[in-house]
Each structure stands twice: as structure tokens, then as C-alpha cells.
Amino acid sequence: MEKKDTDKLVIDHTAYTTRLSPRFVSRKPYEPPVPGKIHSFIPGTVVEILVKPGDKVKEGDDLVILEAMKMKNRLKSHTDGKVVAVNVSTGDRVTKGAVLVEIA
Amino acid sequence: MALEKKIRELKEKREKMLLGGGEEAIVKQKAMGKNTARERIMAILDPGTFNEYDMFVEHDARDFGMDKKNLPSDGVVIGTGTVHGNPVAVFAQDFTVAGGSLGLMHSRKITKIMDHALKMRIPLIGINDSGGARIQEGVNSLAGYGEIFFRNTISSGVIPQISVILGPCAGGAVYSPALTDFVFVVDNISKMFITGPEVIKTVLGEEISMEALGGARVHCETSGNAHFFASSEEECFDQIKRLISFIPRNNEMRAAVTETLPPDARYDIEKIVPGDSTLPYDVREVIMAVADGSDFFEIQDMYARNMVIGFGRIGGRTVGFVANQPMEMAGVLDVDSSDKAARFIRYCDAFSIPLVTFVDLPGYLPGVDQEHAGVIRHGAKVLYAYSEATVPKLTVILRKAYGGGYIAMSSRHLRADFVFAWPTAEIAVMGPEGAANIIFRKEITSAANPDDMRRQKVDEYREKFANPYVAASRGYVDAVIEPSETRRLLLHGLEVSENKDVQMPWKKHGIPPF
Numbered sequence: 001m002e003k004k005d006t007d008k009l010v011i012d013h014t015a016y017t018t019r020l021s022p023r024f025v026s027r028k029p030y031e032p033p034v035p036g037k038i039h040s041f042i043p044g045t046v047v048e049i050l051v052k053p054g055d056k057v058k059e060g061d062d063l064v065i066l067e068a069m070k071m072k073n074r075l076k077s078h079t080d081g082k083v084v085a086v087n088v089s090t091g092d093r094v095t096k097g098a099v100l101v102e103i104a
Numbered sequence: 105m106a107l108e109k110k111i112r113e114l115k116e117k118r119e120k121m122l123l124g125g126g127e128e129a130i131v132k133q134k135a136m137g138k139n140t141a142r143e144r145i146m147a148i149l150d151p152g153t154f155n156e157y158d159m160f161v162e163h164d165a166r167d168f169g170m171d172k173k174n175l176p177s178d179g180v181v182i183g184t185g186t187v188h189g190n191p192v193a194v195f196a197q198d199f200t201v202a203g204g205s206l207g208l209m210h211s212r213k214i215t216k217i218m219d220h221a222l223k224m225r226i227p228l229i230g231i232n233d234s235g236g237a238r239i240q241e242g243v244n245s246l247a248g249y250g251e252i253f254f255r256n257t258i259s260s261g262v263i264p265q266i267s268v269i270l271g272p273c274a275g276g277a278v279y280s281p282a283l284t285d286f287v288f289v290v291d292n293i294s295k296m297f298i299t300g301p302e303v304i305k306t307v308l309g310e311e312i313s314m315e316a317l318g319g320a321r322v323h324c325e326t327s328g329n330a331h332f333f334a335s336s337e338e339e340c341f342d343q344i345k346r347l348i349s350f351i352p353r354n355n356e357m358r359a360a361v362t363e364t365l366p367p368d369a370r371y372d373i374e375k376i377v378p379g380d381s382t383l384p385y386d387v388r389e390v391i392m393a394v395a396d397g398s399d400f401f402e403i404q405d406m407y408a409r410n411m412v413i414g415f416g417r418i419g420g421r422t423v424g425f426v427a428n429q430p431m432e433m434a435g436v437l438d439v440d441s442s443d444k445a446a447r448f449i450r451y452c453d454a455f456s457i458p459l460v461t462f463v464d465l466p467g468y469l470p471g472v473d474q475e476h477a478g479v480i481r482h483g484a485k486v487l488y489a490y491s492e493a494t495v496p497k498l499t500v501i502l503r504k505a506y507g508g509g510y511i512a513m514s515s516r517h518l519r520a521d522f523v524f525a526w527p528t529a530e531i532a533v534m535g536p537e538g539a540a541n542i543i544f545r546k547e548i549t550s551a552a553n554p555d556d557m558r559r560q561k562v563d564e565y566r567e568k569f570a571n572p573y574v575a576a577s578r579g580y581v582d583a584v585i586e587p588s589e590t591r592r593l594l595l596h597g598l599e600v601s602e603n604k605d606v607q608m609p610w611k612k613h614g615i616p617p618f
Contacts (some may be wrong), residue, residue: 009434011466012506012538016382016434021409022325023440024433030472043308069307093309 035079036103044068046092051101055083063101066094077103121159121176125200133200138270138293139337141181141196144231147341149185149194156183158213165207168240175201178209179234182217184226187348190360193221196231199271204234206277207241211248218255225354227264229344232281233271249276256283261454263354266344269294269330270337274318282329285451286347286403289320289330290340296323296330324406328440331404346401350415350422352455359422359457365397373587377464379528381503381535384431387412390462390502391425394418394591400425404444410434411441413448418460419595424452427462428513430503437509438469439482446485446616453493458598461499461514466535467507483512484617490518492614496601498594501525501572501581506534516580521604522597524590525572525581532574536566 007020048065051057057077064075085102088094122142124130130140139147146154161178163170179201184193195214197204214230221228237245259265260283267281268288272295281287281296289296297318304310304317316322323330332347334340352359371393377385392398395416402414410433413426426445428435437445452459468474468483490497490512498521499514510531514520525531533539541548544561551557575581585593 009436011434011436011470012534013541014382014466014535014537016384016430016466018384018430018434019432021433024469027471027473043310045309095310 036081036084037099038063038075038077038101038103040066040068040075040094040096040098040100042066042068042073043096044073044094046088046090046094046100047072049086049088049090051083051086053083053086057081057083057103064088066100075100077101079103118159124176124198125202129200136293137336138199138233140200141198141231141233144268144270144337144341145181145183145185145194145196147338148229148344149187149192150189153185154183154194155185156181158182158216161209161213163207163209163238163241165238165241165244167242170240173202175207177201178207178213179204180206180210180213182213184217184220187345190348190353191224191226192229192348193217193224193226194229194231197234197271199233199235202238204271205236205238206234206245206248207238208244208248210238211245211251214248215251215255218252218259221263222255222259225263225356227266227348227351227353228259228284229266229268230280230284231268231270232273232277233269234277235272236275236277246276249280252280253283256280260285261355264348264351264455266347268340268344269296269320270340271295274298274300278329286332287323287330288332288334288340288344289323290334290337291320293337294320294323294330321406324404326407328404328407328444333406347415350401350417351457352422355455357456359455361420362396362417364420365399365417367393367395367591368398371398373590377502377526377528377587381464381528381530384434386431387427387429387435387462387464387502391416391427394460394594395425396420403448408438408440408444410436410438411445413445415457418591418598421598422457423460423598424448424457425460425462426514428465428509430464433469435465435504436467436469437465437483437486437512438474439477439479442479442482442486442512446482446489449486449489449493450616453489453495456495458496458498458601459490459493459514460594461497461520462502463499463505463510463513464502465506465509465513466504467509481617483508486512487518488614488616490514490520492608492616494604494606494608496598496604497521498597498601499523500590500594501529501531503528503530504535505529505531507532516582519606521601522593523581524583524585524593525576526587526590527572527584529572529575529581529584530566530570531572531581532569536562536570539569540565 008015044066047067058080061077062074066073081103084104088100179198182195195217265284266286267284324333332343373393376389391400400416412429516523540561548554548558572584
């Protein structure tokens with residue numbers, strides 16, 4: 001086993017000399033949800049994009065159709081606003097959590 | 105004359121069956137670094153003890169050309185034998201026969217030997233090497249899996265169940281090993297997953313190799329599905345035999361008692377643990393300093409390393425060691441380590457194996473990812489498992505025992521039978537730094553020199569509370585002991601709790617947080 005126990009882990013203001021686990025090191029820092037960012041909630045294929053930059057959208061409007069597990073999912077806007085970016089094209093395969101559309 | 109002829113006939117029939125899928129398929133199997141099903145069984149069992157049953161079983165599937173296919177022993181070998189003289193039941197899927205695929209008769213052979221194992225109250229060893237369901241047999245093969253899972257479940261906690269993954273084990277098939285007590289895997293040979301790389305690629309567009317998805321290393325390091333990692337089948341067989349030497353045959357027997365050996369003098373118990381509780385050390389050395397012959401058989405040594413679990417002996421009797429590992433993640437309790445410890449504690453309790461716990465942890469791991477991953481629910485498993493366990497529970501607090509971590513790690517409050525603490529123990533709600541910052545917040549922030557004041561208050565708190573004597577004054581700790589007295593007290597504690605008898609309130613079963 002590799003001996004690298006010079007990392008520090010701080011708990012309750014105390015720094016412990018120890019080795020950090022890969023799971024801990026690779027954990028994703030928490031990001032608060034941004035209502036204007038539309039993420040893919042599952043990996044899949046973008047089969048249709050219903051908006052383009054500059055479009056005005058209302059909360060509940062369909063933005064993208066994402067096909068995953070043989071289901072066509074309609075991704076809706078969480079907010080009223082203007083489409084400022086569409087980061088994908090029809091046919092793109094996207095990973096879970098990718099930002100597909102940005103609304104401001 | 106007639107008898108001789110009949111015997112010759114039998115021998116010929118047997119010879120044919122023993123070839124499994126035939127020479128060519130065996131060559132292929134060997135090329136993958138794999139032994140044949142019968143070779144594997146014989147490598148695990150004591151020489152000459154294997155007795156095979158159902159050798160002549162045949163399938164009677166008709167569809168898809170199956171009526172013309174002859175599958176020797178229907179692709180699985182079952183029987184009984186002994187390991188270190190202990191009787192065991194065993195099955196091994198034969199990949200050389202139709203890829204070890206599971207059809208109705210194949211599954212009936214497995215369930216027959218499972219029923220035997222449960223009836224006879226002997227351990228079951230299952231060797232998995234199968235492409236999955238025999239699709240030509242349709243729902244019959246699904247029925248077969250279901251019958252196996254059911255038996256795995258009702259046998260759980262009655263007889264030890266050991267799964268050995270020596271080839272593919274994919275789709276629904278993985279749930280049999282998952283329901284058993286210990287899963288053994290071999291590098292480059294074992295492959296376990298619910299959905300394979302191809303399905304993942306078509307459905308989700310994610311590309312991954314079989315090895316990276318469900319190889320031996322992944323299941324030992326990342327998923328925690330497997331318990332023992334080996335580089336070769338031979339190493340794996342040795343691990344199985346070693347495991348069997350530590351565990352009892354069933355839940356009404358005790359593990360075999362061996363001769364008491366002193367620990368190896370190399371492990372000087374007074375020199376392992378640094379006095380400064382922020383400094384790391386390898387808690388396995390503490391275990392080896394108290395275990396007979398310093399022999400410690402670690403389980404899941406690649407997964408959630410902040411918790412160490414495994415078997416050893418004290419006074420010749422098997423004990424289950426559970427210990428926080430300060431050199432990994434400071435020994436914190438988190439989602440994975442809680443899950444790992446809780447399952448082992450329940451195993452030991454089910455099979456009358458006393459628990460010896462070494463405590464040195466700063467508490468539960470803080471973090472959004474941990475909270476969102478359910479550290480509450482997973483952490484509760486440790487509390488549940490220790491509280492529910494009625495086997496002798498002996499606890500040694502080495503250094504830190506803070507907050508919820510103190511309570512969870514086999515504390516008096518969860519009915520530990522003996523709680524010992526070293527003079528270096530710090531039993532408190534949290535570490536001195538954290539505590540002083542909260543209790544003396546006003547004094548610190550309003551002081552002319554906050555840093556000096558903080559240091560002063562931290563020292564004050566440490567002096568007053570970061571020791572074992574407050575807990576000892578309440579009887580939460582039975583004795584503050586010198587490290588060198590640890591083995592003697594554990595030996596004695598185990599001796600006096602040999603006939604421990606605790607009656608729990610009647611219930612059908614509890615509802616543990618899993």
C-alpha cells in the first residue's frame with residue numbers, strides 16, 4: 001500500500017494528518033441550483049431543440065427534447081426569461097448534469 | 105460379467121460428463137487464466153473429499169434447437185466435501201458448457217445443493233462463471249434465479265454463504281452473490297454488473313470497458329460489492345480456506361477454538377499510537393499487537409479504508425475486529441465506512457463471534473456530498489448493528505472518541521459489555537479546538553488578542569475534558585488501562601462473557617435503516 005499520509009483533513013477546527021480517500025478528493029463541490037440553467041437530468045440524446053438564443057420563454061415552456069431509456073423527455077424552463085445560450089445541437093449525446101440551455 | 109460391463113458403462117458415462125464442454129472449450133477456458141469448474145472445487149476442498157451429485161442431469165428444453173443440444177451436467181457441478189475437515193456444500197457453474205448459462209435444470213441443481221446446505225446446517229460455497237440466463241429457456245431461467253435468491257435470503261444468518269466470482273456474473277445473476285455473506289473476486293477474471301458496457305453505450309452513450317465497469321478491482325475499491333481481492337484463482341482459493349478457518353459452520357455452533365498463541369513481539373503496543381491525536385498511525389498494528397500470533401484476516405481492505413474490519417483470534421477463539429483507521433480520512437465515519445462496519449457487525453452477531461472494537465475517530469465526516477448521500481441513514485446502521493448485537497462486545501478507546509462517533513463505536517450506551525480506555529483517550533462532544541471556539545466564543549472575540557485567548561481556552565478545555573476520566577467518573581468507561589494491559593483484559597473479558605445471555609424483546613424482525 002502506498003504510504004502518503006501527509007494530507008490534512010479539518011474537522012471541527014482541528015487539522016488531522018491523514019490520507020484522503022479518492023472518493024473524498026474527487027467529490028463534486030456543491031453548487032447551488034441556478035434556475036436559468038437547464039441540465040440534463042439523465043444521460044441521453046438531444047433529439048429536438050425548440051428554442052434559439054434570443055427567444056423569450058415562460059416558466060413551463062418546452063426547451064429541449066432529450067431521449068433517454070427510450071423515453072422522450074421534455075425539458076421545461078423553470079423561469080421566465082430570454083434564452084441566452086443553447087449549448088447543444090440536435091443529435092448530441094449528453095452526460096448527466098450537462099448544461100443544455102441557459103436562460104437569463 | 106454383467107456387473108463388470110455395467111460398471112464399465114458407468115465409468116464411460118462419467119468420463120464423458122467430466123469433460124464438461126469438451127477439450128476445445130477447456131483450452132479456451134485455460135487461455136483466460138481460468139480453471140475448470142471441477143478443478144476449482146477440488147482446489148478449495150480437502151483432497152479426495154469432493155462428492156459430486158446430479159452429474160447426469162439434462163435439460164428438456166425444446167425450442168430454438170435446444171432439443172438437439174446436449175449440455176453435460178447442464179452446465180453446473182454440485183456436491184459436498186470438506187475444507188479443513190469442515191463439511192461444506194458447493195456448486196460451480198461450468199463456463200465450458202453453453203457459457204455456464206442458467207436454465208431450469210441448471211438452477212434446480214443449484215437449489216438442490218442450497219437446500220442440502222441449509223438442512224445440514226453447513227456453509228455453502230457458490231462459484232459463479234456464467235454468461236447469464238439461458239435465453240432459449242425463457243421464463244424458466246428467470247424462475248431459476250428467483251428460487252436461488254429466495255434460498256440465499258432464508259439461509260442468510262443461518263449458514264455462512266460464500267460467493268466466488270470466477271468469470272462473468274451479469275444481469276440478475278449478480279443478486280445471488282449480493283445476498284451472500286462474502287464475495288471473492290479475482291483480477292482480470294471476475295466481471296460483475298447489472299447492465300454491461302454495450303447496453304450502457306446504446307442507451308446512455310457512455311463508453312466503458314468491462315474491467316472498468318465491473319472488474320475485480322472496481323468492486324473491491326469503489327462499489328464495495330466484493331470483500332476479497334486476489335491476483336489469481338489459487339490465491340483466491342487460499343483466501344476462502346482461510347476464511348472458513350475463522351467462522352462457525354452455522355449459527356448454532358461456535359467457530360473452532362485453536363491453541364492460544366502470543367502476539368508477535370514485533371508489535372510493541374506502547375509504540376504504535378502517537379500521543380498527539382491529530383497524528384496518524386496504522387490501527388492494524390494495534391490489532392496485531394493483541395491478536396493471537398498477530399494474525400489478522402482483514403475483510404474489504406481496499407474499500408472505505410477509514411474503517412478496518414476482519415477476523416482474528418484472542419485466546420484461540422475467533423473475534424471480529426472493528427477499528428477506526430486514523431491514517432485514512434482521520435478514521436471518520438462516513439457513508440461507506442458505516443455501511444462496511446454495520447454489515448460486518450451483523451455478520452459477527454449472527455454467527456456468535458464476539459466483537460472487539462478499537463475507537464479513535466473525530467466523528468462523522470462533514471460535507472454536502474455526505475449529507476446528500478444519506479450519511480444519517482447510513483451512519484444509523486452502525487448504531488443499529490451494535491445495539492442489536494448480543495454477542496460479547498468489548499471496546500477499547502485508544503484516543504479520540506468524539507460526539508456521535510463515540511456513541512456509535514460500541515459505547516457503553518449501546519450495551520458494550522466492557523469499555524476500556526487508554527490514558528490517551530479523549531472522550532468528549534468534540535475536539536478541544538472546536539469546543540473552545542463554541543463555548544468561549546464571546547471571550548475569544550472580545551479579547552485583546554483573540555488568538556492567545558483561543559489557545560488558552562483550547563488548553564483549558566483539553567485539560568478539563570479531553571481525557572478518559574470524565575467518562576470513567578460516570579461509569580461509561582469501566583477501566584482506564586495501560587496499553588500493555590489491553591490483551592490481558594480482552595482475554596479476560598472474552599472469558600467471562602463466554603456464556604453471555606441477553607434476552608431481547610420478541611419481534612418478527614427489526615427494521616434496520618437499509
